[in-house]
Amino acid sequence: MDVADGLAALRDRFVLDTASDHAGGAAGVYLDGNSLGALPRAVPGRVEDVVRRQWGELRIRSWDESGWWTAPERIGDRIAPLVGAAPGQIVVGDSTSVNVFKALVAAVRMAGEGGSAGAAPRDEIVVDASTFPTDGYIAESAARMTGCRIVPVLPADVPGALGPRTAAVLLNHVDYRTGRLHDLPGLTAAVHAAGALAVWDLCHSAGALPVELDAHGVDLAVGCTYKYLNGGPGSPAYLYVRRELQPRFDSPLPGWNSHAEPFGMRPEYEAGSGAVRGRVGTPDILSMLALEAALEVWDGVSIEAVRAKSLALTDFFLECVDAYVPRGLVESVTPSAHAERGSQVALRCEGAGDVMRRLIERGVVGDYRAPDILRFGFTPLYVSFTEVERATRVLGDVLA
Amino acid sequence: MDVADGLAALRDRFVLDTASDHAGGAAGVYLDGNSLGALPRAVPGRVEDVVRRQWGELRIRSWDESGWWTAPERIGDRIAPLVGAAPGQIVVGDSTSVNVFKALVAAVRMAGEGGSAGAAPRDEIVVDASTFPTDGYIAESAARMTGCRIVPVLPADVPGALGPRTAAVLLNHVDYRTGRLHDLPGLTAAVHAAGALAVWDLCHSAGALPVELDAHGVDLAVGCTYKYLNGGPGSPAYLYVRRELQPRFDSPLPGWNSHAEPFGMRPEYEAGSGAVRGRVGTPDILSMLALEAALEVWDGVSIEAVRAKSLALTDFFLECVDAYVPRGLVESVTPSAHAERGSQVALRCEGAGDVMRRLIERGVVGDYRAPDILRFGFTPLYVSFTEVERATRVLGDVLA
Known part of the structure; x- marks a missing residue:
């Protein structure tokens, strides 16, 4: 899916894969761009x-x-x-x-x-x-x-x-x-x-x-x-x-x-x-x-292409959650119909605050919204399908 | 006066005397800190x-x-x-x-x-x-x-x-x-x-x-x-x-x-x-x-010392204006009593907009407020008495 992704090259326009992202030992996955987007490379020089x-x-x-x-x-x-x-x-x-x-x-x-x-x-x-x-x-x-x-x-x-x-x-x-x-x-x-x-x-x-x-x-x-x-x-x-x-x-x-x-x-x-x-x-x-x-x-990016990738990312995330997370531990509160879905997925989960803390320790950064929501945002400009797969695998491990 | 100025060393905490300040041929004088203060040296690294x-x-x-x-x-x-x-x-x-x-x-x-x-x-x-x-x-x-x-x-x-x-x-x-x-x-x-x-x-x-x-x-x-x-x-x-x-x-x-x-x-x-x-x-x-x-x-600066220098700067500015500007061309609208003066001097002057443009061309930066005011601000942390003398000399030249 990443090979077929027409937007994949846009990731290079951002600062990602930093030392901090590897602090947990493995490559981190940033799924909190719906709270604070990653740093575009053009910014530091301009500032x-x-x-x-x-x-x-x-x-x-x-x-x-x-x-x-x-x-x-x-x-x-x-x-x-x-x-x-x-x-x-x-x-x-x-x-x-x-x-x-x-x-x-x-x-x-x-x-x-x-x-x-x-x-x-x-x-x-x-x-x-x-x-x-x-x-x-x-x-x-x-x-x-x-x-x-x-x-x-x-x-x-x-x-x-x-x-x-x-x-x-x-x-x-x-x-x-x-x-x-x-x-x-x-x-x-x-x-x-x-x-x-x-x-x-x-x-x-x-x-x-x-x-x-x-x-x-x-x-x-x-x-x-x-x-x-x-x-x-x-x-x-x-x-x-x-x-x-x-x-x-x-x-x-x-x-x-x-x-x-x-x-x-x-x-x-x-x-x-x-x-x-x-x-x-x-x-x-x-x-x-x-x-x-x-x-x-x-520059040169179509918002329609972004939307298509966003839906593909959230579809794939839900699919991977089904595959990796033991049944019954999480429930998506995000609509499955494309016409009713933004670019994030929210999972209801017992002890969500603690679960998110452990995900972040392992480099998977989403956020927590009281009382029981794990929230994951997918910025199509820089999130890859490989990362989605890795994040859900870590989620499955943590919950198991 | 600069030698006796206990705050003189603070000037080094700012970025001044840049290439742009010398664009007019001579050293510029920045008297617009009451509109936009100069850049403190600590800022670029922090940002x-x-x-x-x-x-x-x-x-x-x-x-x-x-x-x-x-x-x-x-x-x-x-x-x-x-x-x-x-x-x-x-x-x-x-x-x-x-x-x-x-x-x-x-x-x-x-x-x-x-x-x-x-x-x-x-x-x-x-x-x-x-x-x-x-x-x-x-x-x-x-x-x-x-x-x-x-x-x-x-x-x-x-x-x-x-x-x-x-x-x-x-x-x-x-x-x-x-x-x-x-x-x-x-x-x-x-x-x-x-x-x-x-x-x-x-x-x-x-x-x-x-x-x-x-x-x-x-x-x-x-x-x-x-x-x-x-x-x-x-x-x-x-x-x-x-x-x-x-x-x-x-x-x-x-x-x-x-x-x-x-x-x-x-x-x-x-x-x-x-x-x-x-x-x-x-x-x-x-x-x-x-x-x-x-x-x-x-850090370590007393606002009372700043006030004392501010009054000395504006007093000196008014004194130099008297000395260098042909009589009758400008009139201060800033009170002479210290208790009624802030840290700027405003001079009423015919053609003030044009005069300020010419001052800026010669490196003396103040600002103009419609219809007839030349405004000069004195930031005691970085403005020197030498600069005040220089600025008024240029003002005198321009008006003469």
């Missing part, structure tokens, strides 16, 4: 140039001469094709949590415009009840600050929860725990049919499978860049605002970087045009330009 | 280790093993002595704008607690009318989202604007344009006498002069780290929440990093204890650890 030359020598001049000022939009445009967005709709910066806040508040404000006289207000935010917690916490805050209430439902139950009072719906494309891929086209269409706005969190899908934001008319989306986009620890997140909505995007965090004339230093706020409206304060240049270098691994 | 070893080899293990997870509080404690704060009250992360939002919304919420029955609500936010614009824009948003109104007044007029409806007051310690140092102790006391909370923006004072947050009972404060703290372009900002207020600090951005049990992945939000309440999402590790290395330049 060194940014630090030593751009900051150290050019200093303040780099805001213009090294393209610092325009980095948030430029790097947004580099992410755009990976999530099916035309240029000019994505801006990079801040954390995912902060971007969820911007997106949800702006969505509620847009949903509240132009209601007919006497109509009930759109004051409900529907939120995935199984969401990664920060989305839920931030949604609560957005609701509290815009006079809305939260309606928590599982994604499958969203259509039944929609109504004339729904302002916005916040959903995860892929569930962080189970790896379930939700129906973005169908759910977005249902949200639109109810007259509400759809906000998607792409943290666990962008870079692992096609998203097609434009094609499905998604309104707003956010995502991190340190998982399948390999931007580095805590690298800046991004915000997508569909082009038609940009003139109405009314940010709750209207920092000076989003102003129509940032260096005019005008006391009155006037929002800029386009994706720049999603900016807030001064962009975090070191992390942002590391991300820009990291995104070069995508 | 390389963070990228190559911590991220590239240890990967996900670094969240524990390399101290990534606790970096926001640890680095906050490193900043604390520079602003007169005991440990446990500062957290690093996000941009200044985002931290202004957290601080102001939390201040309004705290001010609204425990009012007596029948009392008018505290629904006014007093904001420095001459503020750096982003503070004003964000304050408008905070007011809009908390049902308050903005009362814009110049800092000197704040006492007269306070009343039983004042919830919070947002002030700059040093004005970004004129370099005027405002009376933090006196204004904070006045705000407290009115029963309101004081929020200070320290962007242009921290690292240049003593701030003494604890001693003066400041409630909340924010600041950037890329000016006098030399953290690098867009390095993360910080938030100070006075210890006694922390249990009541109710963040509008309650991301998972501020949760009492972040990895419990609990659907209900429960705020953590202490400075951690100011965190939001995953911290930006590359930029944050570059900042940590940058802060090592402060």
Whole structure:
């Protein structure tokens, strides 16, 4: 399978097989790229140039001469094709949590415009009840600050929860725990049919499978860049605002970087045009330009090919688990249907925390999610089938 | 003066006098550390280790093993002595704008607690009318989202604007344009006498002069780290929440990093204890650890000595301007009284934009603020008196 893998050569674009990976005696297998992607080889040299030359020598001049000022939009445009967005709709910066806040508040404000006289207000935010917690916490805050209430439902139950009072719906494309891929086209269409706005969190899908934001008319989306986009620890997140909505995007965090004339230093706020409206304060240049270098691994790579390999990897992993792990010790909570699977597999397992600790001691790095989940992520750019086989063999040994 | 300067040796802790600095033929003079501090020598090596070893080899293990997870509080404690704060009250992360939002919304919420029955609500936010614009824009948003109104007044007029409806007051310690140092102790006391909370923006004072947050009972404060703290372009900002207020600090951005049990992945939000309440999402590790290395330049340095040199530098600059610049061509808008001066001098000058362009061509780097201000910042850690003399001589030549 590795010989037939058209993406196999991409592995050379990453730093892998280091001394640390061999610390357990055998070659390690990194299956935690869904938490922190491996280091792309282009990054260290770029970061060194940014630090030593751009900051150290050019200093303040780099805001213009090294393209610092325009980095948030430029790097947004580099992410755009990976999530099916035309240029000019994505801006990079801040954390995912902060971007969820911007997106949800702006969505509620847009949903509240132009209601007919006497109509009930759109004051409900529907939120995935199984969401990664920060989305839920931030949604609560957005609701509290815009006079809305939260309606928590599982994604499958969203259509039944929609109504004339729904302002916005916040959903995860892929569930962080189970790896379930939700129906973005169908759910977005249902949200639109109810007259509400759809906000998607792409943290666990962008870079692992096609998203097609434009094609499905998604309104707003956010995502991190340190998982399948390999931007580095805590690298800046991004915000997508569909082009038609940009003139109405009314940010709750209207920092000076989003102003129509940032260096005019005008006391009155006037929002800029386009994706720049999603900016807030001064962009975090070191992390942002590391991300820009990291995104070069995508040069010439088709996201469809990545998706095909991702499914082959997770299929093979499940097959190997069946072959190597004594029956009854683990149970996959990741859907077997391809249309419902992201790029990770989650196994329910007694004593999962302890099992993961022992796997890591033997060089197989996944992660543990309380109370009983072993989570394995498969980054098609650098994970091989040989590694999948080796990881499951170690898992079988540990559990036996 | 340089021979007698007890801080002169600190210059060696920075990368200066590079080839770019000599591009104009003569040695350049960097007087823009109030916009972007110079590169501390410890940074490139540290960043390389963070990228190559911590991220590239240890990967996900670094969240524990390399101290990534606790970096926001640890680095906050490193900043604390520079602003007169005991440990446990500062957290690093996000941009200044985002931290202004957290601080102001939390201040309004705290001010609204425990009012007596029948009392008018505290629904006014007093904001420095001459503020750096982003503070004003964000304050408008905070007011809009908390049902308050903005009362814009110049800092000197704040006492007269306070009343039983004042919830919070947002002030700059040093004005970004004129370099005027405002009376933090006196204004904070006045705000407290009115029963309101004081929020200070320290962007242009921290690292240049003593701030003494604890001693003066400041409630909340924010600041950037890329000016006098030399953290690098867009390095993360910080938030100070006075210890006694922390249990009541109710963040509008309650991301998972501020949760009492972040990895419990609990659907209900429960705020953590202490400075951690100011965190939001995953911290930006590359930029944050570059900042940590940058802060090592402060080892063994007294902020009082820094202040003394800062005043000597700005005094000398004004004296040299008098000596070298033909009379009537520039006028200082920076107060001459030491008690009212930060660490910059702003000169009003016809054609200031063009003049600054010509200064930069000759290696003297300050900046220009529309419509007519030449701004020069003096970082006492690395600016010498010889440089000040040279810079003013070039200014005199250019203007003559």
